[in-house]
Structures are given as C-alpha cells and as structure tokens.
Amino acid sequence: MLEFILMFIIIVSAILALIQSDLLKAAILTGFSGGAIAVLFQILLAPDVALTQAIVSAAIVPVFIALAVKKTRRDDN
Amino acid sequence: MKLYDKFFNVAKRFKQIFTSGSVTNSEVSGILTAELLLIVSIILLVVLIRHVNILLCGVMTLLVAIILIANMPLIPKFKVEQEDSLNKMLFYSIITLSIIIIFIYWGGNFV
Amino acid sequence: MAYTQLAVLLTSGLLVIIGLFAAIFIDNIIKKVIGISFIEEGVNLFIIAIGYKTGGVVPILIPGMDKSWFATNAAYPLPFGLVLSSIVIGASSLAVMFAIVMVLYKKYGTLKTSVMLADHSHGSVNDE
Amino acid sequence: MMNEWIPLMVVIPMLCAVIVSAFNKWSKPIKILVVIVAICIPIIPLIAQYGIHYFGGYAPMIDTVTGILYHPSITYIFNILQKIFIFVLGIVTFLVVFIYVNKYKKASGQYLFLIFMGTSSATALLLTDDIFNMFVFFEILALVQVGIVAASRLEGNFEMALRYLILGAIGSPIMLLGIGFLLATTGSVNITDIVSAIQNATISVKSPIFLMSCGLIFFGWLYASGLPPFHTIKSGIYSKAEPHAAALLQCFTVISMISILLIMYRIFHVVEFFELLVVIFSAIAMILGITLALTQTDFRRMIGFLAVGELGFIGLGIGLYTQFAITAGLFQALNEMIITALLFLGFGAIVYTTGETDTRKLGGLLQYHPKVGLMILLGGLAMAGVPPLNGFRSKLMLIQASLSCGYPELSLLAIIVSIATFVVFVKMFYTIFLRPKPKELEISKNDLPRSMIFAMGILLIMIVVIGICPNIVTYGISQYVGGILL
Structure with missing residues (x-):
C-alpha cells in the first residue's frame, strides 16, 4: 500500500510545486517529490540508487533552487 | 508586371522589418537568392512524393508552387519563425517530436 | 501487488508529461527548470521500474545464498547502474542552469523567459 | 587480445583536463603540458592497432542454454573509421589549443578543461559500442559545449548557453527514455547484443515499444546534431563561442552526428521509413541552413548556418543507405570538419583585427591581410565544391550516389x-x-x-591533399562500411 501512497505524493507535490506562486515553497515541494521517489526506489529493489536519489533529489536540488531564488526573487513573475 | 513588382518588393519588406541601415546590393542579391532557393527546393522536396503516387505528386507540386508564389515575400514571414527566442524553439522541437513519434509509430505498423 | 510495476510506469509517464508541460507553458524560468528536473526524475523512475521483479529480492548476493535461486529471483541490476550516472548528470546540468539564471537575472532583473531569452538581435541593431 | 591503446585515447585527454583544472595557478607548466598532450592526441590513433577493448577485461561469453554471445562489459571498438576521425579531431584540437596558448598570456585551466573534456568525450562517442556509454558522453559533450559558450566574453553568450542547455535538458531525457525502451525490450545496452537480438527475431520489429524507442532516440540525435528544429540554436552557439572554440564545437557536432547515426542505423534500419526520415530531415536542414545563411548580416552566424546546411549533406549521404552513399556521407563529414574549422579560424582572424562582426560595417581587408583572404577564399571554394579541393570530391560522390539510388531530385537539390x-x-x-x-x-x-596563420595553413594543406588524392580516406571508409554496416 505504501508505494501507491508514495506515487500519489510524487504526483501531487510535483503539481503543487508548479502552481505555487512562492518559489521557495516550490523548492521544498520539489524536495518532497524527490524524497518520495527515493523511498519508491527502495521499494523497487534498488537500495543503492535510493541512497543517491535521496541525497541528490531531496537535499541538493532543493538547495540549488533555494539558492537561485535567494539570489534572484521569490515571487513568481 | 504584378508578379515582377512583388518579387522586387521582397528586399524592401525585408529592410522594413529587420534592418535600420541602408540596404546594399549584395544584401538584396542575397535575399532574392534565398527567396528563389526556398521556392525551388521546397518544390523539389515535394517531387519526392512521386515514389508514393505520381498523380498525387503532380497535384501537390502544382498546389505548393501556387501557394508559395502567391505568398511571394516569403523570407520575412519565414525569418520571424526562425528567431532566437527560446519559446519558439521549444514549440518547434515539441511539434517535431510528436510528428516523429506519430510518423514512426503508424508508419512502422501499417507497412 | 502485481500492479506495482504498472502503477510506477504510469507515475513516471505522468511526471514526464507534467515536466514537459511546465517546460513549455510556464513562463517563469525557475519553474521551467523545476519542470525539467521532473522530466529527468520521471525517466529515472521509468528505467528503475524496468528492472523491478514482482516478489523479487535486492540484487546483492549475500554469502550462503543459493545461486540459482538468486538468479531467478533477483531484480535486474543493469538499469540501476544506469540510473546512478543519470541522476548525477541531471543534477550537474541543473546546477549549471541555475548558475546561468543567476547571471542573467542581474542583467535583466526579471525571471520571465519571454523577456530574458527572447530574440535580442534586432533590438541591438536598432539601438545603435 | 586486449588493446591498451584504445582506452588511452579517451583517458589521456580526460586526465589532462583534470590535471589542468586542478593546477590552475601555474600558468607556464600548464601551457607546456597542454601542448604536449595536444600533440599526443592525433599521434595515438596513428600508432594504435585495430582491435576491441573490453573494460575490466570481461571478454564476451556464450550462454550455454541459448548459444547467444553476450558482452558483459563496456566495449570499445577501434577501426579505420575511428582512426581517421580521431586523427582529424586531434589535429583540430591541437590547432585550437596552440592558438589559445599563443593568444592569451595567462592560460585558464577551466577553459582548457572544457576543450580537453570535449575532445575526450567526442573520441569516446566514436569508439563506444555501448548505448548507455554513448548517452553519458553525449550529455557531457552538451555540457562542455554550454561551458565553452558561457566562457566566451561575447555579448549575449549566456542567453545562448541557457537556451542550448534547456533544449538539451528536454532532448536528452527523451533520448534516455528511448534507451530505456530499448533496454526493456532487449535487456541489454550493448549494441552488438541488441543487433543480434533483432536478427534472431527475439524481439518484434513492429512492437510499439521498439518503434517508440526509435522515435525517441531519433529526436535525441536531432538535438545532438543540430538538424531542424535545432538549427537556429546550433548556429547560435557557434556564433557566440570564440572563433577558435567554434572550430572545435563544429567538430564535436559532426562527430556526435555521425557516431549516433551509425549506431541508430545498426539498430533501427529494420524500421520502415527510418531512412526516409533521415533523408527528409537532412534535406530540410540543407534548405533552412543555406536560406538563413543568405539572409544574415553577422558573418559568424552566416558560417554557423552554412555549417548546419553542410550537416544536411552528411545525413543525405548516410540516409540513402548503400555502401557508396554511406562512404560519401562519411567522407563529406570529414571534409566538413576540416573546411569549417578553417573558415571559423579565418573569420576569427578578422574579428581579431577589426573587432567587428557585422558584414555591413566591413570592407577592404584584402590589402591588409592578403594571406588570410586567400586562405578563406580557398576554404570557401572547397565548401562550395570547386575542383580540385576536397569538398568537390565528396559532393560529387554524394550526387552520384543519389542518382544511382534513383533519387535525381535529391542530387538536383544538392547541386542547387x-x-x-x-x-x-x-x-x-x-x-x-x-x-x-x-x-x-x-x-x-x-x-x-603567427599561430593563426600556421593553423589555417595546416588545415589548407589537408584540404588540398585530400582533394588531390581522396583514395587515402575513401578506400578505408568504404572497406569499413562494407564490413561492418551492410
């Protein structure tokens, strides 16, 4: 059952990240989606990929986005 | 004489849209060559349809030739579509992707 | 749980479509890049789902395991190796994109793609 | 037998790139190291023997149940085609590095890193027999090109680099998706294994997954080679890179185009309409490239569009899929690499002296630089196909090939x-x-x-020599095509 919940989280947080007007929230939601994918990888029998994905997608990519937002602007226009 | 005038309006239209300085001889010759090259080569590409059906090829060639010559200053219209804008590039690349997929998928299944 | 693989494939397809939609239709450049990262993640998820085997085990051979049982039951490990390098490449290209976005923001003062990455060649000719 | 020279062709430039970027501070030793490595790069393929290299030493093994040969490791194949192209790539890299080292007092380690990394990954693209390895180096090559464009100090380079990167970030996952589909049907990423699986009819040619993967990889190839719809961005990045780097960038483009196209041919030539698709896109690239080149006023952009148009000739030759036509296409690829490099370097000299790229503001340079003028004239004549230069030979072969295949329209198009x-x-x-x-x-x-004149002189000598005796190249390519592809 867990995997279906995870898939739901992935899709919903991806959509929410894209309709957010605050870009910092979008960064956090991207991290949610990436972390859920990492757990899904663990369920799909790929623990090594899950570790990498957890580091890259749930931590590094949101930090990149947050940095870019901090150096530019936070609102969506 | 209408067609002739139309032909030499190409350079004038081009100048209006894209440049601010004076138009030189070499530029006019370049644009006219481009215009002719575009018409001739597109018609030549259409002739490739003869490998499918000869009658269709004749009809299509005439049709394309008429359409191209009727819209004579082609280059200004054509160049607007070939800009450096990212949105246009993305649009055309996605269109191409869908055309390729449709073409290969249906073409591969039905022959 | 036989539907797991199918559901994962569907999810990856949806992620790719969401990402493509964002990359084409959203004007904000940072959101465009986020969309691109979704495309990459969707493709990775798809490739991982190929290697999945229902009721299988993790493809690590632990001493004492029966080899023929392992060969029939382990998931296919080749796609996992591919995804590892693909994740790293995707993250690095994302980093480059954000770096260039920061540079361009200083120049234009906006995140709109239709301003930032429009065709600037005619404008510069007219200004001179 | 293992052949240790083959991985060295990729490893040496890559190692040099890493060293150079790590020891950025010492300008002088870096310059010496870089020139030595740049001399080595074209020499290694000349002394290496033909052969196959299995990384990790895992030789192919036979499945005892089905009797099919499997390749468990990443495989590199080195043959005469790879020899010729790596040699020419090495020459161009050497000339570019030589010009760079002479032009700037302080060598930038990062810039040289990009140049060597690009050469290394282009070499790997030519050598590899593994479709995922191909994808990895294709991605690295795209990032390297972005880096080279972003490193130039021209107006608008960052915008162009970001455009190329975003388009690439859509093109390359789509290509990876295609590779994933292929992996799902065949369970392998080794091209030889995939081809044998198709020949043994273990996978259906008309299955939707296989057709889908063909379309997706084709789209990735369009991005890599800059055919339409990517012709504007490709010419854009040529015009926003420094001229000597642009000479190298077009080499990368040509090499990634032919190597990915040959790989696709080995896998997908069973798909209906595949050849037609390649020919159509090449013909459109020819038309659009030349038409847009005629309407430009910036001469760097003009050469960029001309280079894209010439890519169409290569695709046309390879798309016709006979031994003679593929030979002609590959020969045209080789000639284009040399000629376009010469033109970019020559126009780089003009930018260097005048600081101006708009043709409307230039004129009368012949009395100042007669040597450059003569060399550019010869390069342009070679590109247009004037005998006895090398462009004439390959274009004549292309026209003959399309005539003998029964497509006189295409030969007319090529002439026009x-x-x-x-x-x-x-x-x-x-x-x-x-x-x-x-x-x-x-x-x-x-x-x-002097280095600029020297570099152009060497390229000009190559143009004339290949033009006078094309057999030194075409015979080997023809043998390769006959042996491997058909």
Missing part, C-alpha cells in the same frame, strides 16, 4: 544548395575583402598572431 553556398560565400567575401573600406572601420591590431 551547393550553388547557393557559393553565393553566400561570394557575397561574404566581397563585402569583407573586396569592396572599398568604409571610413568608420578601424583596424586596431594589424599584426596577426
């Missing part, structure tokens, strides 16, 4: 586009060199660096 190329070139030469010099034009630096 060649003539238009000539028009572009004559127009450019007239406006830059022949017509009277405008009063506002200032020639700031009258002395050209």
